Amino acid sequence: MTDWNNKRPEIVENVSALGIGKAIYAAPDGDKETARLLVAADGFHFKNSDFDDLKLLGLSLSSPTGSVFMISFNDEGKLLVNGNEYVSQTNQEDETVNGNKTYKGVTRLSGGLILSSFGVEYQISVDSAGNVQATRIIEKSEDNDG
Known part of the structure; x- marks a missing residue:
């Protein structure tokens, strides 16, 4: 008896049968009694x-x-989607995005902007007159060093 579930049976020349009646069935071992229904x-x-x-x-x-x-x-x-590599947008908290990015159009940041220069971080703010200010962020370990 043919094991249809685990692998496709081998076709045997002059023995295998494909039948069409009220349905289409296959019998690779030629036995119509154990044939499997394909389309009904x-x-x-x-x-x-x-x-x-x-x-x-x-x-x-x-x-x-x-x-x-x-x-x-x-x-x-x-x-690939339409030939272009798919890159998912994660929108996760505390995410680090690597690589060079180019943004076109308006980019809005809420919650603040911190820029890093040679390991020193600066918080960037803008007052109501439009003046930009960079304030060095001092870590607790630097405060303790005096």
């Missing part, structure tokens, strides 16, 4: 093993408004 009136009856060797270059997905998006991977295994 109630839908598809595939097993995981049916897709063991399935390889796709990408998936094309449509949005509800009809826009089409291609999902794929590059040779390094990075996710």
Whole structure:
């Protein structure tokens, strides 16, 4: 008897059968009694093993408004959306973002701005007249050194 759940059965020349009647069935060992239903009136009856060797270059997905998006991977295994590497936005607290960034348009910072220069941190503030001031942030360990 064929084990359909764990692997795809081998096709045997002049023995394997694909039957079409009220449904489509497969019998790799030629035994119609142990054949497996593939497609019937109630839908598809595939097993995981049916897709063991399935390889796709990408998936094309449509949005509800009809826009089409291609999902794929590059040779390094990075996710691509429409050919562009996908980079998730985390919006996490206490996040460190590395690399050089260029921002276009208006960038708004709430909660303050701290700039670091050669390991020394400065808090940047703006008063109501628009004057910018940089105040050195002194850590507790520096306060104790005197």
